[in-house]
């Protein structure tokens with residue numbers, strides 16, 4: 303079947319079919335299949351054309367086993383046939399009750415998200431939305447928080463089987479703990495979850511110190527928010543962090559979870575986000591996908607328990623974002639009439655007249671929200687300092703290059719730089735890489751070290767991948783070119799191999815106009831050239847080339863890594879310490895909130 307192509311390329315696909323409403327945890331359960339009626343109905347009414355549908359089918363056991371233990375599958379199958387009984391493996395009386403046919407219905411949710419990822423990988427559609435998906439709490443060996451099988455984790459696993467790097471963005475009000483647990487050890491999956499803090503909400507996890515381990519250290523990013531955090535503070539956190547994290551990581555595909563339970567009216571949680579902000583968030587994710595992931599984007603639904611007034615509007619806004627359509631405001635009167643009686647039966651009248659909310663969804667800002675909003679900004683800065691490379695932060699803070707502004711490409715314009723770039727530099731991790739003619743092993747050559755390169759010299763050189771953040775070397779090259787042209791007295795030392803930069807050290811003045819104090823922003827060497835003392839030679843030359851500098855400062859957190867080929871966290875920290883101490887720095891463990899969240903973070907002075 304040939305997809306219905308438009309001028310913008312293939313239209314997005316909606317994952318929905320007869321299996322979708324069969325995931326039914328019982329009468330009175332908050333995650334009700336009743337949401338599909340008004341939800342899909344409104345989405346259809348708001349869209350200009352009938353959606354291309356992909357009907358989910360149950361995933362086979364071998365697929366579910368990518369993320370779940372076989373013993374757990376057997377338990378789910380057994381309880382599917384005999385739902386009555388005590389709680390086991392998280393199934394039973396409580397959040398995730400057993401029901402007849404539970405295995406097949408849960409496997410169909412999983413199958414929907416895996417099939418959605420396959421449609422994206424085949425190029426059938428750049429964007430797919432699976433509103434019934436997003437069951438992000440399911441753990442390898444147990445059900446949790448209304449979730450039996452973890453469909454977003456399985457969709458991620460599907461992309462990983464092709465060697466693709468995945469950015470997972472979890473916007474549900476609850477921490478995406480299951481996805482984090484399942485991909486905790488994988489450095490090829492960056493998991494970013496923005497949620498109400500675990501101190502006040504299920505599942506009680508998702509704190510800033512959950513950063514991942516070993517090679518994957520720095521690939522779990524958590525933003526816990528206080529109850530009553532408002533829409534502007536929530537959106538500011540997303541805008542501040544998501545573009546910089548995406549640029550630094552370099553994903554091939556995005557998976558996002560759009561739980562509608564962040565909404566101010568949600569009965570199970572306490573944030574004060576609006577549909578307006580959730581629509582903006584979906585458009586931000588779309589822009590990130592186009593700029594950094596070749597447009598590949600799988601959006602799922604998630605929580606959301608105001609099923610007449612909130613969930614349908616959020617689904618519609620995600621769908622409109624995937625269609626790159628201007629955000630229609632008015633909800634058709636026919637939809638309001640159709641669902642009025644159902645909404646009344648559940649005490650949810652009046653039905654809204656517009657997709658977007660009034661400011662604050664009609665709630666006024668009080669002192670609690672003001673405090674929560676302020677806390678969100680503080681947490682956002684802490685997480686940024688921990689998880690975004692220093693060079694990317696400095697670039698934004700000093701105006702050389704901003705990841706958010708770099709998203710401003712037309713998704714319908716075709717040939718977006720991110721799309722082509724994303725495809726082009728995937729080969730750097732491809733084990734099938736072939737040696738070009740005239741290739742000699744790098745170890746036979748010595749790079750030329752230049753203690754300082756000016757803007758003109760930099761422009762004449764090509765930057766190899768894996769030297770400096772952001773992950774895309776074309777963007778990293780542009781960032782440094784802008785830095786060298788700025789009044790920030792940026793200095794760059796480079797190691798050059800036949801016109802290509804294979805190593806670099808970057809510094810800038812430390813906040814003041816004078817050259818007395820300098821901040822070391824980045825030290826990097828391309829993978830093939832590591833372990834040969836190039837970083838040490840570069841750093842020593844760089845320090846000597848700045849004779850008027852009397853004080854040097856450096857800080858390295860878990861963010862300072864090669865996202866394509868990261869070393870174990872302890873090895874990274876040890877290398878950074880030895881490099882700095884070898885050049886006369888005094889190195890200490892970072893103090894304060896940084897040190898508490900990332901015990902191997904270091905601060906160095908010279």
Ligand SMILES: [Zn+2]
Nearest residue numbers: 429588624713
């Ligand atoms: Zn798009």
